[in-house]
Amino acid sequence: DGGITQSPKYLFRKEGQNVTLSCEQNLNHDAMYWYRQDPGQGLRLIYYSQIVNDFQKGDIAEGYSVSREKKESFPLTVTSAQKNPTAFYLCASSMSTGEFPASSYNSPLHFGNGTRLTVT
């Protein structure tokens, strides 16, 4: 079955450590996204990518980094510079049907199950 796989489901780290969250999709989607979800807040966009080797900052990119070396993979690194890293992280993908990023804002997103990161 096609879908998005995020791993691990739960992740615990000490403050000051970098940590990488995995996201893999087999939907053949061009566009991939990382969102952060905090209690009582909507989803906030961290980074997005339309094609391999290209990605753009979202609304809250500070303290995060990404790579897109393969179409299927879009890992997110939470660096020690991120002041409040404890959150629920969701990876998503979508078809890109035209000029990016506008087209991705009218395409349904397919989400993974998320990774809950706790930093102490």
Add this chain to the structure above:
Amino acid sequence: AQKVTQAQTEISVVEKEDVTLDCVYETRDTTYYLFWYKQPPSGELVFLIRRNSFDEQNEISGRYSWNFQKSTSSFNFTITASQVVDSAVYFCALGGNKLTFGTGTQLKVEL
């Protein structure tokens, strides 16, 4: 600037009751898309529906229905005869020059 407001933070109903989740949006775009997503306890958001700004026709899918009213900038979601499996957080989202999510409504359906 875009904005999506889901004023209902949490709703509790008894099974078989009808429930409406409100969504009000703000945008200056003339062309835009509206979405509803469901987030069950497992965490994954599931796409439910997409409407574009030119199509105000209401839609029904089984027990789900959506009422899009451009005049009031609203895109409300009604679940008829709610079931325990409907318990989840529901997000409304607006796609225009960017994608903006509301803060979600937690729906609890009890026996």
